[in-house]
Amino acid sequence: MKQVPIKKMIEAVPGGMMVVPLLTGAIINTFFPDTPKFFGSFTGALFTGGMPILAAFFVCMGASIDVQATPYVLKKGGSLFLTKIAIGAVFGVILGHFLGEAPISGGMFAGISTLAIVAAMNDTNGGLYCALMGQYGRSRDVGAYSIMSLESGPFLTMVTLGLAGLSAFPWQTMLGAILPLLIGMVLGNLDREMRLFLGKIAPGLIPFFAFGLGAALDLSKVWTAGLLGLGVGVAVVAVTGTALFIVDRLTGGSGVAGVAAASTAGNAAAVPAIIAASNPVYADAAKSATILVAASVVVTAVLVPLVTAFVAAKFGTPKEEAGEEAVGVPEIVHP
Template identity: 50%
Template sequence: MQIKKTIDKIPGGMMLIPLLLGAVVHTFWAGSGEYFGSFTKGLMTGTIPILAVWFFCMGASIDVRATGTVLRKSGTLVLTKIAVAWVVAMIAMQFLPIGGVQSGFFAGLSVLALIAAMDMTNGGLYASVMQQYGTKEEAGAFVLMSLESGPLVTMLILGSTGLAVFEPHTFVGAVLPFLVGFLLGNLDHDLRSYFGKATQTLIPFFGFALGSSINLGVIIQTGMLGILLGVIVIIITGIPLMLADRWIGGGNGTAGLAASSAAGAAVANPMIVATMKPEFMPAAQSATALVAAAVIVTAILVPILTAYWSNYMKSKGKVVEQVQSDEDIQGSEMKLKHVKGH
């Protein structure tokens, strides 16, 4: 049976399929974890420890060495994405309650859902798309995108907008596993290779654990809104990203559009934030479902739109000239080996 190949055909499938399986179990047998107990219960309720290990391994997989051009391009895209999410949060907090909208078509929509959907890019999707439609330097821009992984950026945005107050040690605790992994991975390349391989392996496990806290009724209720959120993410983040790519990054907008997706790892952020700040718990479950839908929508539409835009720019003769040294090319190719999906 070719189970993995089938799952890989689904955008974000290795994260979303286990998540849906966990949601099915929770919806129709909410007490299954307590019934089985032991390791089964730990697997179904262990979102935080599983994510902590994944975050450590993600940090270990990142190579601090990068060319100036790659850093400029990746830094431009990352900072623009975060800035857009911050602006959206500042505007949305004026209209949306902290617990999210409770009724109507927009039921479940919250500032938490908007930030989680917009502040992270699907690095694997970006890298694979830009390998086909961009330069090696642009494809290598995923390097800094990995720094968006986990709840840290979401927490920073919530804190800076005044929606939540996080103690300094809470921020340290959120990023410490990543920093330790990053340090070890760059001190020893063998450790980077060893731990880096686990980033993909852990994805279905925290997907299942996360799904085990979701009732499918919430996903059904937020389905259409989730699709709309995915489209909004592409429009609201895509336009500034394309402009930044052209004006600052020196590209033709293709890389910016390719970075307008929602990251699969962002699905976990609402629940992680809610465990640290209980006032977000009423919005966390709906936000998780909305972000999951947005991940699927952006994973489908972004490659299509990027291909169209790339071909359009080529027809206009506005192709980014690829000028790199052999060392730059080799460095970018080595970095691309460390990411399959975000």
Template identity: 50%
Template sequence: MRIKRTIDKIPGGMMIVPLLIGAIVRTAFPHLADGTVFKSSFTGGLLTCAPALLAAFYICLGSTIEFKAAGYIMKKGISLWLGKIVLAAVICLIIKAVVPDQNHMFLGLSALAIVAAFSDTNGGLYMALMGQFGKKAEDVAAYSIMSLESGPFFTMLILGVVGLASFPVMAFVYAVLPLIIGMILGNLDIDMRKFLSQGQSVLIPLFALALGFGINLKNVISAGASGLILGLAVVVITGIVLVLIDRVTGGTGLGGMAAASTAGNASAVPVAVAAVFSGYRAIAATAMVQVAAAVIVTSILVPILTAWMARRAERKAHEAMKAPIHM
């Protein structure tokens, strides 16, 4: 059986296929992760410990990056990260101005769901796509900066539901530390670079499986048209903005398109926000399934569009090479 060859034919297949398998398992056995025996097992660790697998991936990835390339990582990572956060803030302000009701509902979507979906990138999908279509390992590594989007902090900050005075500096440190460790090891010893670099491709389907296990497909289906609209809006609006930002900062636009998605962990953000702001408790469950629907929609559309952009760029480059040179 040619399993790998078949998966490789799917854009971002090493991310998408395990993600869907994990979601199917979670849907078929929704209470599987509730048992302490399962959580303490190797199987439980594989399906529920995505952060540990991602940390291992960053160490392997970091080992392939030379210190002189760190500037490129910072430029691409910060530009795409700021693009996501600022865009979500602008959309939130527009919704607040146009829709005056308490939950600021628009097309069946609350501001809570919209900001949660727009402000957090699917890092596994981004890394898988840039690993397949990007030109540099640094394109993949840029997500070490973008990973700061993860969690409810920026959603709460944008919505203004809590009075946080400053961003925790250590969050920056912990986000990039595995990558830095890998970079140090790879730059100190070329044998360590060769050894660790082999782990990148292996870890992508493993952490994708764990991310998928956090998604129940029944909840995604119940979100209906509103979740579909949210996912389409994330792809179209953030896609346009991030592609332009990526090109302005020296990229090809592929990084921007690959980042135009919603992270799996974003579906938990509405509940986390509602825990600190009671005004959103009535709509938190609905917002959660709408964001989960956006995760699936963006996971399907973003690889297709990124692959299309990559083929288009290759075709243009090939045509340019064949064009006659006029003296």
């Protein structure tokens, strides 16, 4: 049978494995909203099963995190991780003071919310970072992502929103948000075969939970948020990229690793829906925030490689040290 390169076509879109299924689900829900009821059974469950699949995804993702890291990986990954989280916290506090939990309801900035900005800034596109480090960085800079991958999931966004003085989450909900990741980390670090097994599963789950999340969106109500997502994506690269560049330079790097981390992860688009499910006060913000973050995924995936190439040409590409080997490199890298 003649083969059709479906996977390649989807991956040709930045963040495609997240963005394409999400938009597909949103289009079906917008124009054929009764589809889940019409088919029911397993087909209907695909439209509403995003959260259970996400839980499984975070277990698999946690299994790929190696807690044994070299001092350099801890320093580099830790500094970039803390910087990005700190930026999200600062913006969360500032925007939370003026906007609260609700999105802006009218005007050219309709749809912008504290939730959207924090979610877009908190999580790094690991696949993009590691690919860029493979081209412009060092093997141990790739390993730094094993620390930065702790950004994944809704936990840090919940913490940030709490620090911003917005509606908090019960400790049980906070623990529940990070528990699947922790369970995966325990399994993966106790048994390397479990790490390899679960790590291979994670990428295959992405389009399924993305479709389920998209099936809860009505594009007719959030199309302006998609346009604003362009601005959000540029802001993520400009703001986090500048800070991460400075921190990378201060920790002995050329700045390349810093700007390579100035992106939005594809699975960050799932965070607003999880937050809203945990605390209904964010329900109004979650729908537009999902589109904003998804747009930021695409924009940052296009801009970050260009900025990284510029920084590498301007400030130089870091060289491998004599005898240096790849250390702490995660077996699997998530978008």
